[in-house]
Amino acid sequence: EPEVTQTPSHQVTQMGQEVILRCVPISNHLYFYWYRQILGQKVEFLVSFYNNEISEKSEIFDDQFSVERPDGSNFTLKIRSTKLEDSAMYFCASSEMGTGSTEAFFGQGTRLTVV
Amino acid sequence: TQLLEQSPQFLSIQEGENLTVYCNSSSVFSSLQWYRQEPGEGPVLLVTVVTGGEVKKLKRLTFQFGDARKDSSLHITAAQPGDTGLYLCAGERRGAQKLVFGQGTRLTINP
Numbered sequence: 277e278p279e280v281t282q283t284p285s286h287q288v289t290q291m292g293q294e295v296i297l298r299c300v301p302i303s304n305h306l307y308f309y310w311y312r313q314i315l316g317q318k319v320e321f322l323v324s325f326y327n328n329e330i331s332e333k334s335e336i337f338d339d340q341f342s343v344e345r346p347d348g349s350n351f352t353l354k355i356r357s358t359k360l361e362d363s364a365m366y367f368c369a370s371s372e373m374g375t376g377s378t379e380a381f382f383g384q385g386t387r388l389t390v391v
Numbered sequence: 392t393q394l395l396e397q398s399p400q401f402l403s404i405q406e407g408e409n410l411t412v413y414c415n416s417s418s419v420f421s422s423l424q425w426y427r428q429e430p431g432e433g434p435v436l437l438v439t440v441v442t443g444g445e446v447k448k449l450k451r452l453t454f455q456f457g458d459a460r461k462d463s464s465l466h467i468t469a470a471q472p473g474d475t476g477l478y479l480c481a482g483e484r485r486g487a488q489k490l491v492f493g494q495g496t497r498l499t500i501n502p
Binding site for chain 1: 424426431432433434435436439479481487488489490491492493494495
């Protein structure tokens, strides 16, 4: 069964360092997303991406964050200068369509720890 | 802000009992999805409901979307220990390229 895959599964980084989280969405999906979940809290939307551009982003997704689809398969989230409060599980998701009866499929997540 | 409130937040019952989890909002959603999440893993999609009043069944799980598409419920019949987990509802508004998640219901089924 097709699935969304994320690497790495765990990432520890020092405050102020740049990190890149990687995702391979399901191959025939056209919409890609990043969500995060701080320990014990809700899953929060960060950004959606379609047709090589951001279609929607949340207040969390400030200038420190960027997304890219560098080739036909990968979808990355970059955090330029990490802060302690960026520590969270980061989930990539993809869907075939963007609205209406969208079914979003999530990856296993990357646990980011900023020290 | 489109909040989705789930209740109860925690539920611990004995094997064989029935239970219902609720997901409520003041906003209208074009679709609502239920996920199950295990510790340290990503949410796994269980079902999507789209039409007001829609009912979908997945074995012992019954999902219903409210007539006004503002709320949903998950009913489990004859709960089993394997049903233990975190259940999340997530709604999508028409034209919005994102899901809004509830805070989850942590369900424990005791043998």
